[in-house]
Amino acid sequence: MRITFLGAAKTVTGSCHLVETDKVRLLLDCGMYQGHDSARNHEPFPFDPAGIDYVVLTHAHLDHCGLIPKLVREGFRGHVISTRPTADIAKLILLDAAHLQEEEVEREARRARRRGEPPPEPLFDVGDALEAMDHFSIRIEYGREIALDHEVSVVFHDAGHILGSGIVELHAEGKTVVFSGDLGSWDRPIVRDPSPSPPCDLLISEGTYGDRPHRSFSESVEEFRDAINIVLGRGGSVLVPSFALERTQEVLYVLYELWRKGEIPQEVRIVLDSPLGSAVTRVFSKYSDWFDVEGRELFSRHENPFRFPALSVTRTAEDSKRLNHAGGGYIIVAGSGMCTGGRIVHHLRHRLWREEDGVVFVGYQARGTLGRAIVEGAKTVRVLGEEVAVRAQVWTINGFSAHADRNELAHWITATEAGRVVLVHGEEHALTALAADLASRGIEATIPSLGDSLEL
Ligand SMILES: [Zn+2]
Structure with a gap:
């Protein structure tokens, strides 16, 4: 199995990781870049969207689901796997994003016309967002394993980040990969505490606040x-x-x-x-x-x-x-x-x-x-x-914050029986600080750059 880090590598937005086995190709999240990195949304996907079988969506934040309409527009015909709240909320989030882009493109088109340049294209429009929702066809409950084609199965655990958010446990080719998605913080209202991670060969953890503790x-x-x-x-x-x-x-x-x-x-x-x-x-x-x-x-x-x-x-x-x-x-x-x-x-x-x-x-x-x-x-x-x-x-x-802080991340990762640990979804200084904290606890963690792959 090969895993390629295609987003949220040394940055906090654009979550997207490609998992490839001999028979199946799936994405863990397909998120939008925001703020500083947003120009990257317009770059072509570094894979063929038509060749992707599944998107396993951890939660409905735009930086995790925001490029699914673009994926569909460019040929994706597979299934999006998510919890029910995630599917309902993602619909609102994607429609809103489509409206915002249509407005922005209209403003830019006026500017382009004045300069005699060709008008810009939106990343996706409302029609694309609605079409994307047709692909949200597999709903998953926490703790219940879903068998996909080609001997791949998925279990979600409550990530305690936002309503419906999941930690993904993926089984393929005899290996287990756990992806934290965004890990919540403990003792917050509405959401439950994050679940512990099951044992795994590879743990991909977020590290947004890997360099600092929160106040309670x-x-x-x-x-x-x-x-x-x-x-x-x-x-x-x-x-x-x-x-x-x-x-x-x-x-x-x-x-x-x-x-x-x-x-x-x-x-x-x-x-x-x-x-x-x-x-x-x-x-x-x-x-x-x-x-x-x-x-x-x-x-x-x-x-x-x-x-x-x-x-x-x-x-x-x-x-x-x-x-x-x-x-x-x-x-x-x-x-x-x-x-x-x-x-x-x-x-x-x-x-x-x-x-x-x-x-x-x-x-x-x-x-x-x-x-x-x-x-x-x-x-x-x-x-x-x-x-x-x-x-x-x-x-x-x-x-x-809806994210675990430095101490919570370190505890959660340390408590996991993991063969390898990879840190994503954090600015580089935060991930480096978290890796140093983990090293002091005897855990070696690597920090991939955008486009890096690993074989499992
Ligand atoms: Zn999030």
């Missing part, structure tokens, strides 16, 4: 609460740039708990201003039986952290625009999480220069994004073509 989730909630009370107390509003998937639902869950316990003002107006975030939140309500014990108990008491009196959901762009002049007393949760587009960008333009307001980052900010610039302390940033001074108070709370 409960400390992060306190930090969030304090930030909210500081900003609301001086008459400001809080912006929370949030990924539509999982982070938004976690933030709402936490805000619900803080509000219910009286730890933030009862008159606060919490607004979910994210069409995609609202749609994904509805899917979460549908799959509340996939939640952890506390989440299931909450729903069984007929409490819904996604629907409570202090929370409202914007329906239209006009609702969103009205918030620009609404002043203080609001917590606005809006996408995109790294401020690369979406409604948060408009809120930043209207509020970043206000000293009384606050911006609370609760997610990873990749290189080259507006979010990263703000987090790194830029005095001014360019937002929607305008220079805007950064005067609002900025918090970065990393304990909300």
Whole structure:
């Protein structure tokens, strides 16, 4: 069996690994590059999409599923294997990505016409995204082995990263490969704790936060609460740039708990201003039986952290625009999480220069994004073509992360009986730090470069 690392090698996006046996070729994820690396999405696949039999999809984040429509457009006729929540959420994520690309291409086409250049093509359009969904034909439950053709079988284990996320256990040619996908962090709301890895010949693990520990989730909630009370107390509003998937639902869950316990003002107006975030939140309500014990108990008491009196959901762009002049007393949760587009960008333009307001980052900010610039302390940033001074108070709370931190990764990998360990899905310094930590525990881990292969 040969495994080739075709994405998320020494970087955090574009997850994609090709597994080839004598009889079958499959991809572990087929994700999109984001931020700094996004030009790579337009490069041709280094394999024939028509020759791929399966895509084993760990979860519905765009950097794991985002190039499936391109794969289908270029000839893939096989099956996508995923959990039910992943399939439902991926549909929303892929459609949203298709819309965004159509819009972007339209803007670029106008520019190209002015310069007399040929108009750009989108990576995929809404039709491609819908067609891709027809290939999500194999649904998998945690812990249940599915036999594929050619003596290959797959088992998913709960990765505890986002709703429906899986650790892949792949059996082929008498060998076992485990791919962590994105590994969750322990003791978080909604999702269960990550499962231990089964013994394997090869463990491919992510290492996003391989170089740093997170603060605990409960400390992060306190930090969030304090930030909210500081900003609301001086008459400001809080912006929370949030990924539509999982982070938004976690933030709402936490805000619900803080509000219910009286730890933030009862008159606060919490607004979910994210069409995609609202749609994904509805899917979460549908799959509340996939939640952890506390989440299931909450729903069984007929409490819904996604629907409570202090929370409202914007329906239209006009609702969103009205918030620009609404002043203080609001917590606005809006996408995109790294401020690369979406409604948060408009809120930043209207509020970043206000000293009384606050911006609370609760997610990873990749290189080259507006979010990263703000987090790194830029005095001014360019937002929607305008220079805007950064005067609002900025918090970065990393304990909300949906990823295992350095210690959790090291423990999880160390506890696995693995013949070989390979680290992917992390910036190089993070993976190098994790490899050094593992070496001190007697485990040798290698860090592949893009396009590297190994034989098993
Ligand atoms: Zn993820």
